Amino acid sequence: MNHIVLYPLLIPILTASIALIAFNNRRLQRWIGVIGSALLLVASSVLLYVVSTDGIQVVQPGNWEAPFGISMVADLFSALMVLVTGLKAFVVSVYALGDMDDERESFGYHPLYQILIFGVIGAFLTGDLFNLYVWFEVMLITSFVLLALGNKKSQLDGAVKYVVINLFSSLIFLSGVGIMYGITGTLNFAAMAEALQGTENTGLVVTASMMFLIAFGIKSAVFPLFFWLPASYHTPPITVTAIFGALLTKVGVYSLVRMFSLIFTQDIGYTHTILLWIAVPTMVVGVLGAASQYDTRKILSFHIVSQIGYMIMGLAFFTKIALAGVIYYILHNILAKTNLFLVAGIANKEVGSYHLSRLGGLYKTNPLLSSLFAISAISLAGLPPLTGFWAKYTVIYAGLEVQEWVVIGFALAVGLMTLFSMTKIWMGAYWSPLPDASRLASDPDFKPVSGNQKAALYIPVAIIALVIVVLGIFGEPFFAILFEAAEQLLDPSIYINAVLNP
Amino acid sequence: MKSVILQTATRLIFPLLLVFSIFMFFRGHNEPGGGFIGGLVGAAAFVLFAIAFGTKVTRELLRIDPRIMVGWGLLFALLSGFISMWAGDAFFTGQWVFPVLFGNELHIGTPLIFDIGVYLVVVGFTLAVIFALEEETN
Amino acid sequence: MEPLLAIVIGVLVALSVYLLLRKNLVRVVIGVVILSNAVNLLIFTLGRLDRGIPPLIAAGEYVPTEAIANPLPQALVLTAIVIGFGLFAYALVLTYRAYTEMGTINVDDMRVAEPAYKGEELPETAVTEGEEK
Numbered sequence: 001m002n003h004i005v006l007y008p009l010l011i012p013i014l015t016a017s018i019a020l021i022a023f024n025n026r027r028l029q030r031w032i033g034v035i036g037s038a039l040l041l042v043a044s045s046v047l048l049y050v051v052s053t054d055g056i057q058v059v060q061p062g063n064w065e066a067p068f069g070i071s072m073v074a075d076l077f078s079a080l081m082v083l084v085t086g087l088k089a090f091v092v093s094v095y096a097l098g099d100m101d102d103e104r105e106s107f108g109y110h111p112l113y114q115i116l117i118f119g120v121i122g123a124f125l126t127g128d129l130f131n132l133y134v135w136f137e138v139m140l141i142t143s144f145v146l147l148a149l150g151n152k153k154s155q156l157d158g159a160v161k162y163v164v165i166n167l168f169s170s171l172i173f174l175s176g177v178g179i180m181y182g183i184t185g186t187l188n189f190a191a192m193a194e195a196l197q198g199t200e201n202t203g204l205v206v207t208a209s210m211m212f213l214i215a216f217g218i219k220s221a222v223f224p225l226f227f228w229l230p231a232s233y234h235t236p237p238i239t240v241t242a243i244f245g246a247l248l249t250k251v252g253v254y255s256l257v258r259m260f261s262l263i264f265t266q267d268i269g270y271t272h273t274i275l276l277w278i279a280v281p282t283m284v285v286g287v288l289g290a291a292s293q294y295d296t297r298k299i300l301s302f303h304i305v306s307q308i309g310y311m312i313m314g315l316a317f318f319t320k321i322a323l324a325g326v327i328y329y330i331l332h333n334i335l336a337k338t339n340l341f342l343v344a345g346i347a348n349k350e351v352g353s354y355h356l357s358r359l360g361g362l363y364k365t366n367p368l369l370s371s372l373f374a375i376s377a378i379s380l381a382g383l384p385p386l387t388g389f390w391a392k393y394t395v396i397y398a399g400l401e402v403q404e405w406v407v408i409g410f411a412l413a414v415g416l417m418t419l420f421s422m423t424k425i426w427m428g429a430y431w432s433p434l435p436d437a438s439r440l441a442s443d444p445d446f447k448p449v450s451g452n453q454k455a456a457l458y459i460p461v462a463i464i465a466l467v468i469v470v471l472g473i474f475g476e477p478f479f480a481i482l483f484e485a486a487e488q489l490l491d492p493s494i495y496i497n498a499v500l501n502p
Numbered sequence: 503m504k505s506v507i508l509q510t511a512t513r514l515i516f517p518l519l520l521v522f523s524i525f526m527f528f529r530g531h532n533e534p535g536g537g538f539i540g541g542l543v544g545a546a547a548f549v550l551f552a553i554a555f556g557t558k559v560t561r562e563l564l565r566i567d568p569r570i571m572v573g574w575g576l577l578f579a580l581l582s583g584f585i586s587m588w589a590g591d592a593f594f595t596g597q598w599v600f601p602v603l604f605g606n607e608l609h610i611g612t613p614l615i616f617d618i619g620v621y622l623v624v625v626g627f628t629l630a631v632i633f634a635l636e637e638e639t640n
Numbered sequence: 641m642e643p644l645l646a647i648v649i650g651v652l653v654a655l656s657v658y659l660l661l662r663k664n665l666v667r668v669v670i671g672v673v674i675l676s677n678a679v680n681l682l683i684f685t686l687g688r689l690d691r692g693i694p695p696l697i698a699a700g701e702y703v704p705t706e707a708i709a710n711p712l713p714q715a716l717v718l719t720a721i722v723i724g725f726g727l728f729a730y731a732l733v734l735t736y737r738a739y740t741e742m743g744t745i746n747v748d749d750m751r752v753a754e755p756a757y758k759g760e761e762l763p764e765t766a767v768t769e770g771e772e773k
Binding site: 111140141145148152153155156157158160161167169171181182187189230234491 | 660665669672675676679682685687688696698708712713716717720721723726727730731734735737738741742746750751754
C-alpha cells in the first residue's frame with residue numbers, strides 16, 4: 001500500500017500533537033514547528049515527484065472501496081498546491097521565530113498553525129465532497145482562533161465580520177453538498193462526475209453549482225462577496241496575515257477550479273460565463289480599493305481580491321493554456337503575496353509603522369530589504385522576467401485565443417493599476433525620506449531588529465524571492481508540468497478512472 | 503461556590519461518574535457509547551468537581567494540563583492509523599488480535615486505541631474550554 | 641412527508657435570514673444557528689425519507705436482505721451538528737469578548753478595524769494600528 005499521499009497530511013497533525021504535548025515549553029514548540037514544516041516540505045516534494053512520474057495517486061483510508069469510503073487523491077494540480085503550501089509553511093514558521101510574541105505563543109500559536117496547514121492540505125488532497133467541507137471547517141476554526149489570538153480590539157472587530165460571513169458561506173456549501181448528494185446519491189468526486197455525465201437534469205445541477213459558486217466565492221473573496229477580507233486581514237500579526245492571505249483564499253479558488261472542471265461541466269456556456277462576469281469586477285474593484293488605501297497591509301489585502309479575479313478569469317476561459325495559467329497564477333500569487341506581507345512586517349519592525357505616511361527612507365538605510373521588496377513587487381505587478389509576468393501572460397494569451405477582447409482589456413488595465421500600487425508603496429516607504437525620524441529616536445521602547453531575529457526574518461523572505469526569480473527565469477520545465485496538470489483537469493475521465501478503477 | 507451540600511454530594515458522585523465514563527467507553531465496542539460520550543461524562547465529572555471546589559484544586563487533581571491531554575489524545579488516535587500502516591494495510595484499516603483470557607476470547611483492535619485518543623481529546627478539550635471560561639469570570 | 645419538511649426548512653431559512661440582517665450581533669449568531677439546523681434538515685430530507693427499518697446487517701450476511709433506511713445522511717448530519725456546535729460556542733464567546741472590549745453588540749458601531757472618517761484627517765488609530773513597539 002502506497003501511503004505517499006497521506007504523509008503531507010500526517011506530518012502537520014503529528015507536529016501539532018507533539019507541540020501540544022510540549023505546551024509549557026515555548027522554545028521547544030518553536031523548533032518542533034520548524035522541523036515539522038521542514039519535513040512537510042520534503043514530503044510534499046516527494047509527492048509531486050511521484051505524481052509527475054507515476055500519474056494520479058489514490059489512497060482509501062480504512063480500506064473502504066472508492067465510491068463508499070473517503071478517497072484521498074493527488075493529481076498534479078493537488079500535488080503542486082501541496083508543494084507550494086509546504087514551502088509556505090516552512091518559510092513562515094521560520095519567520096514566526098522572529099515575529100511572534102510570547103503571549104500569542106503561550107496561547108498555543110504553534111499547534112494552531114500546524115492544524116491550519118493540516119486543514120489546507122486536507123482540502124487539497126481530498127476526493128470527497130463532504131470531506132472537503134470537514135477540511136474547510138478544520139481550516140476555518142483554527143483561522144478564527146489565530147485571527148482573534150491576542151484579543152486586541154481591532155482583532156475582535158475583524159474577527160466578528162470574518163467569522164459571521166465564513167459561517168454563512170460554510171452553511172451554503174453544506175446545503176450544496178446535500179443537494180448534490182440528493183441528485184447523484186454519492187459524495188465521491190469521481191463517482192459524482194461519472195453520475196452526472198450525460199445527465200438530463202441539467203437545470204438542477206446548474207442550480208446546485210451556483211450554491212458552490214457562492215460558497216467558494218465568499219471563501220475566495222470574489223467581487224460582491226469580498227468585503228470581509230479587507231475588513232479583517234490587516235488586524236492580526238503579520239505572520240498570520242501572510243499565511244491567511246497566501247493560503248485561505250487560494251483554497252477557495254482551488255475548490256472552484258476542482259468543482260467547475262471536474263463536476264459542473266454540463267453547461268459550460270452558462271456557468272463559465274457567470275464566472276467571467278464575476279472575474280472582471282473582482283479585478284477592477286480590488287485594484288481600485290488598493291489605490292485608495294495608505295496602510296501597506298490594507299493595500300496588499302485589496303490586491304488579494306484583485307488577483308483572485310485573474311484566476312477566476314482563467315477558469316472561465318476553460319482552455320488548456322488558460323488552466324495551466326490559472327495554476328501558475330495561484331502558485332505565483334501564493335509566493336509573491338506572502339513575501340510582500342512578510343516584507344511589510346520587516347519594515348514595521350525596522351521603521352515602526354505599516355502606514356505610508358509614517359514609513360520612509362528604507363532605500364537609503366536598508367538596500368537589502370528594498371531589493372527583496374522590489375523583486376516581489378515587480379513579480380506581483382507582472383513585469384518580465386519574473387513569475388507574475390508569465391502568469392499574466394499565459395492567462396491573457398488564453399483570453400486572446402478565445403477572443404474575449406473586452407475582458408482582456410480590463411485585465412491589462414488592472415495590471416497597470418497594480419504597478420501603480422506597488423510604485424506607491426515604493427515611493428512612500430523606500431524612496432521618500434523618513435518623516436519625523438525623531439519619533440523613533442525618542443521612543444525608548446523601540447529597538448530595530450538585530451542578530452538572530454534579523455536572520456529569522458530575512459532568510460525566509462530571501463528564499464521566496466530566490467524561488468520567484470528562478471521560477472521566472474527558468475520556467476520552461478515547470479510549464480511542462482503545468483500543461484500536464486491542465487490536461488488532467490480538462491479530461492475528467494483520467495481522474496475518474498484513477499479513483500474508481502485502480 | 504462554597505456549598506456544603508454540593509461538596510458532599512460531589513465527593514460521592516465524582517468517582518461514580520468516572521466509573522460510568524469508563525463503562526460508557528468500553529460499551530462503545532459494540533453498543534451505543536464510545537470515546538466521545540465516555541469523554542464527555544468524564545469531563546462532566548471534573549467540571550462538577552470544579553464547580554464544587556474551584557478550578558485550582560481540580561487542576562491539581564487532574565495532574566496534567568488539559569491542553570497537553572489533547573496532544574496525547576491526538577497522538578493516540580494517529581498511532582492507531584500508523585499501526586495499520588506498519589501492518590501493510592491502508593491507513594486506519596482496523597487491525598485485530600484475539601487473545602484468550604480466563605477462557606474468554608477478547609477482541610482487541612486499533613479502533614480501541616483510536617477511541618482512547620478520542621476520549622482524551624474530548625476530556626482535554628472540554629476541560630480546557632470550561633476552565634478558561636471559569637477562571638475568566640472569577 | 642417531504643412537502644412538510646420542505647416547508648419547515650423554508651420557514652427556518654426565512655427566519656434565519658431575518659435574524660442575519662439584524663444589527664444586533666447576538667441575533668446574527670442565533671440566525672446562523674437556525675440556518676445550520678435548516679441545512680441539516682435539508683441534508684436529511686435529500687437522503688430520502690424512509691420509515692423505520694434500521695440499517696443493520698443480520699448475522700452471517702454480507703449485504704442487507706431487505707430495503708433499509710439510508711444511514712449516510714444521518715452520519716453527515718451528526719458530523720455537521722458537532723461541527724456546528726463547536727462553531728456556535730466559538731461565535732458566542734467571540735460575541736461576549738467583542739462586547740466586553742468594544743462595549744457594543746451593534747455591528748454598525750463596530751468600526752475599530754476600519755474607522756470611519758469624512759474628508760478630513762484620518763483618525764490617529766488608523767495610522768498607528770499594529771505598530772511595533
